[in-house]
Amino acid sequence: WQEGCSPKPASLLSVLHLILVSLLGSAILLSEMSHHLPHSPRVHGFLMVLMLASSAWMLCFGWQSRKTEKHRLNVDHHAGASWLKAGLALFALATLILDCFSFGYYREILHCTSPLMIAFPLVQAVFTVTQVSFLSSFAKVCIQDWCCLHRVGLMNSLATNLLLWMNVVLDESTKQLRSIYMEEQQDSAHNTTLSNSCACTTDLCHIFRDGAAHLHPFNIEFSLFSSTMLYVLWKNLGRVPSSLGPQARARRPAFRISGIFPGLLLGALVLSATFGCMIVFGVFFKAKDTLPHALQIYYTFSLILLCLMLLSSCAGTLVYRLQKRSSFTFRTKNVVRNLDVALLLGCSCGPLAICIFSMTAIFFTGSLSSLNSLDLFFSLFKTLQVLGQNLFISEALFSGPDERHPTAQFVLAGALNKSFDSESQCAVWSTMESSMQVQMDEDEKSRVLKMHDSPHMGAAAFQKPFLFTSRRRGRAKIMQNILVFLLLCNIAVWILYAYGARPHLVSETEQNFYGFTLWATVVTSCLPLGIFYHIHSAASLFEVYCKSQLN
Amino acid sequence: WQEGCSPKPASLLSVLHLILVSLLGSAILLSEMSHHLPHSPRVHGFLMVLMLASSAWMLCFGWQSRKTEKHRLNVDHHAGASWLKAGLALFALATLILDCFSFGYYREILHCTSPLMIAFPLVQAVFTVTQVSFLSSFAKVCIQDWCCLHRVGLMNSLATNLLLWMNVVLDESTKQLRSIYMEEQQDSAHNTTLSNSCACTTDLCHIFRDGAAHLHPFNIEFSLFSSTMLYVLWKNLGRVPSSLGPQARARRPAFRISGIFPGLLLGALVLSATFGCMIVFGVFFKAKDTLPHALQIYYTFSLILLCLMLLSSCAGTLVYRLQKRSSFTFRTKNVVRNLDVALLLGCSCGPLAICIFSMTAIFFTGSLSSLNSLDLFFSLFKTLQVLGQNLFISEALFSGPDERHPTAQFVLAGALNKSFDSESQCAVWSTMESSMQVQMDEDEKSRVLKMHDSPHMGAAAFQKPFLFTSRRRGRAKIMQNILVFLLLCNIAVWILYAYGARPHLVSETEQNFYGFTLWATVVTSCLPLGIFYHIHSAASLFEVYCKSQLN
Known part of the structure; x- marks a missing residue:
């Protein structure tokens, strides 16, 4: 550098x-x-x-x-x-x-x-x-x-x-x-009049x-x-x-929709269900007597959504593990990747803090009413979901497109541009990875040269990679479906957080345990982080999806 | 890595x-x-x-x-x-x-x-x-x-x-x-009785x-x-x-006291004055009617101390600039150095936040009583001092011992161990610096070889470096005095913060401007950072002092 x-x-x-x-x-x-x-x-x-x-x-x-x-x-x-x-x-x-x-x-x-x-x-x-x-x-x-x-x-x-x-x-x-304060004031004394001279008239x-x-x-x-x-x-x-120019531009990721119909469909279902739940919740949340019902709907829906997201994160991590091409390391020099993971971890502290504070409060007060136990399970699953998603996205971001079993076309290109990665200073992968890749390229070059010498041998050598490729294609499709589904789920959660009402502020167990001021401070400072966490996750998932299309 | x-x-x-x-x-x-x-x-x-x-x-x-x-x-x-x-x-x-x-x-x-x-x-x-x-x-x-x-x-x-x-x-x-709250309660209603069953009896x-x-x-x-x-x-x-072992151990910094008498003396004076001021302040701070007097003493003393610290930081930075051997970069791979600077910057946010919040409050309320203007100047100088000290310590930490004009002894050692720095992976200095150093070593090796060929020429070639060295020694002594003085000043401020009473909590302008809760939150969360900032600065200065003895 x-x-x-x-x-x-x-x-x-x-x-x-x-x-x-x-x-x-x-x-x-x-x-x-x-x-x-x-x-x-x-x-x-x-x-x-x-x-x-x-x-x-x-x-x-x-x-x-x-x-x-x-x-x-x-x-x-x-x-x-x-x-x-x-x-x-x-x-x-x-x-x-x-x-x-x-x-x-x-x-x-x-x-x-x-x-x-x-x-x-x-x-x-x-x-x-x-x-x-x-x-x-x-x-x-x-x-x-x-x-x-x-x-x-x-x-x-x-x-x-x-x-x-x-x-x-x-x-x-x-x-x-202020709206919560006002409600409380109106409850305690009905004779307070709103003297707001700046109210809208037209x-x-x-x-x-x-x-x-x-x-x-x-x-x-x-x-x-x-x-x-x-x-x-x-x-x-x-x-x-240095000389990163033409090669990098040629391999720029592109967004294409093909073979991801199941993921898109499931995601769209989740999105529409979220809108439905948000409207129902919004209606019930307004009145004091239907408030518990509203919370029940919110928690149940969220629990189902979180379970689905957790399952798909776990499945995604499993597929990466099966491919055994995790090159995940904290020490890559790429500024963008490091920043992405740091932001992901930093922002995830927001939702994690709210969940852990909730769980602590419910655990120590020990009152397990139906709403409290729903809240407890919600917090537990939210924690697990955030942790799982962090692991999955970090792994996905740091594992570059698979360069070890390139198709014939890439072998030639790789051999011709052998010097590309050893010279590049803004390299995507860590130094270890890139040096390994240079070795690979060396091997492949000799293979290609051999092929030129004896074309029959070359055809035989191509058999195995192609068999391998078809299995890899299947895995890549599964992965792309998971990515699209998780992306849409994150957008759904983002909408729910950004526009839906916030049930955390009204839950009484936490208010009594921490005191209203402290609990309101925690929630209002952590919720914006949570909102950004989900939009940032969606953005990262989109990037990984585009990258996965290269394979 | x-x-x-x-x-x-x-x-x-x-x-x-x-x-x-x-x-x-x-x-x-x-x-x-x-x-x-x-x-x-x-x-x-x-x-x-x-x-x-x-x-x-x-x-x-x-x-x-x-x-x-x-x-x-x-x-x-x-x-x-x-x-x-x-x-x-x-x-x-x-x-x-x-x-x-x-x-x-x-x-x-x-x-x-x-x-x-x-x-x-x-x-x-x-x-x-x-x-x-x-x-x-x-x-x-x-x-x-x-x-x-x-x-x-x-x-x-x-x-x-x-x-x-x-x-x-x-x-x-x-x-x-709680003690502040209690005082206020006692002021408002004298009949509150302390019913503390857990009070000490023996x-x-x-x-x-x-x-x-x-x-x-x-x-x-x-x-x-x-x-x-x-x-x-x-x-x-x-x-x-890799191969950092014996060479690095041989050049380990050592602590020696020689030629730093002025710095030590001035520092000791500041330390003893701090103790005196702390005792006077503590006595006056207790009673309500002598409180303004106590604050006046505190602010005046702090202003003088801060001016001295600011001046010595500026002088130190100037000496480094004159030596023109600043190799300061954020991109060194040394974990310890990077952490030191990050901690320094992070902790300095504590005192800076208190000062800027104070200045904003006084600026916008616009009431310039004598105490308020003292507070304003104190905050201003504290900000300048923290900024200056950050710049000085960062520069000092990243500029390694001067290797460009080594003494004859070092020339030989450097020529013999030429490969040391180019191979080291835990290098103190940035890659640029180390590559420059390798070049220097190359030059010196050829000089040493020349000397072996013609001893008379060699004696003449030694003239200039020795003249140069004596001027460098003088500068190094000034720098060491500055370092020791600043070190003792930081310890003095640390003692003042850690044991002295905290005048920020009682200043009324800020309390009225931000509200008691917000101001108390800012002060109580930023003061511990400030305390750590000064002890960490002292530690860093000590390290720089030890390193400077190598020259």
Whole structure:
């Protein structure tokens, strides 16, 4: 990993910049939360300054790189996959619609809010458009010039995205907590009157407000996706990936649907069942007397879903084990893979924490009512499912496409481009793996040369690999079905978490055991992680699926 | 970094084990905090089980490795420095004394506590002794056999240490918060009576209790030091460091005191001034009417101290820059160095967060009374000092001993052992650096060969290096003085934080701005990080000092 840029303390400086900006932003955001001001000019002003600075830097970078075309050559092909860009564009589109709704909403309630609030959606729209065009043009680039400036610029944009994410999450959490508080207050004293001068009066205003509320989850994902892509750019800054070019591009994964009908069908069934369950749950959840019934439906449905997901994760891991081509190691130098697994593990702490806190509370209070035992089983299976899925996805991400039994076509290509992997510095697999591969290529080259000498011998030598290939094809199809099914399940769980009501906040055993404040803190800080965990799992599964099509 | 152990998912499994145990422990610890039970059998029972399991694994490991002596050869010489072991032994000793005091205290109040509480100090003593002997014997080892078991064992011990740390920190924080709450309650209503049946009645009991209270900071550092050493062991597991052996051992850093009198003297002055200030502050802090006076003294003293530290950090960085031998890079493969810098940056988030939250509060409330402006300047200088110190220590840690102008003796040794650094896999410096060094060695070899051919020419060639050396010596002496002074300053700040009263908790501007709960949460979660930051800085500075003696 040769460092092209000389000023190395720049990376430390940019990390310090990230820390300082994030802490400053957190201080401002948290102070607003305690003042219970939903539309504070202070927070939005700060975020607008950050967004404008980031946009300015991105435009500068784009303008500068238009002049010097040379760093287009320094590209890390594992970064910025096309499906990632497509996902980013989708989330950006939702964010733009959200900005339109917000703009309309703030215009309607202009009498009780500051003019700054109207400017905020506009600035956010500019930032979103700039960021999407920046990331889709330069996601693969290993930046080589002006390293110090660009490092700080990247970290500034990263901090902006993180703070935007934190702002939305805090807003949503305080709204939920306030509705629960209000319910309790209304229960205890019916004579409290809601004196909200900023309430919507027109129908248009209601439409804008409700529309915006449904688009927030997409905005959250947009910030997180952008953050990971910016981080990869930061890590790749100054790197010089050598002759990876044409070979890697020729073997780029593609998305094709063939032979995965069972997986798609089952997944679609799960998705539609989720929508059904969500609607029923939403209706029953509103009233106090049908609340236990709603929880029962939710837990039962989730238990079935989790069992299915756990089974498919286990089956997937088993198939990988049977193929015995696990090359899983933590020490690969590929930034994108390492980041994927680290994010997966980090985010899985969210759902794991909620489940383990629930289980501890139920275990120690010892009250096993029917709802509590459902909750206990739900938490147990959720834990197992998350653990199993982590193992499966890590194994799948690190085991590259099988290069040991290549088809005839690949043998020739491999022999011709023998030097490819030994020279590459942005290699997908660990050094051990790649050195092994070079050996393989050596063997295959000699085989191919032999074939050229005696064509009859060559035909005989092809028999065994082809028999082997058909069995491998069968396994690959099973694996692809599992991947598609698990992908759709994760999207289902994501929808359930992002839009469905949250039963954890109302379960009383945990509230009594930990106290309301502590339990609400745990749930509201861990749920966003859980939501991101499932969308990130889905993204990783999609990538593995595309990779598996290469075989 | 060849992976000797085959089952690679073992590392993932052990990380998942760490996450699960930590979350379970956190759930149990936090549930006790909300119940306000200081001596809970549940928490202590859980911790005892963990400690016994870890001790059993360590004994197993020791017994097993006594039979097979071969993995003594696989050693990472950068791990487990001897001063680290000495520090660990010191903290362990304090922990053992703490255990004696705790045992005595619990015996005295046996009538109102469970018998489990008496067993706890005994188990902790066993655990402490086992862990110290384990770490001092095997800190450098790169484990090669039974990888899966040992990975999980290491992570289990790491989780135990983290939970022990968390337990003490939570205990201390709740005690402080309770004393503040009590003061407020007593202020508002004087008729509340303390009905504590578990209060100490005998003098002996008081001595035990107060003695234990003074030893907790050492116990905290013991857990954290052990955690970092266990993490290094985990990261080194399965590695095969090659021919580093004899050469590295010959060049092991040593601690010598010569020519650092000014630094030592100034540092000792600062230390004694700190003790004086702490006593005065402690006396004035107790009474409500002298509280502002106490805060004034604290802030003024801290401001002077911080200015001195900032200046010496800047001077140190400047000297390094003048020497132009900064080889600072994030991409070195040395586990210990990377961990050091990551810990430094991570822990510095603690003091930085408190300072930035303070500054934000004072800036937005806009009330600049004399105390507030002192607080503002204190926070500003603290931020600058932490940033400067981070830059200085990172630069110092990554720039190895200067190999470019070695003395005559070293030239010969370098020429003879030319192949040393190009082969080493546990190299201290980055690959770029080491390749540069090989070139240097090449040059020097040819010079030495020339000298052998014509001794008169050789004498002339020695002139310039010797002149150069004397100037370098002068710079090295300045640097050593700076290092020693900064080391003692960090110890002074550590003492101030660990034993002095905490003025952040009582400052009213921040309390009003963020609300008491949020501010108390920020302070109590960030202060332990700050304490560890200063002890870790001192340790790193000590290491850099020892390394600088090589020149």
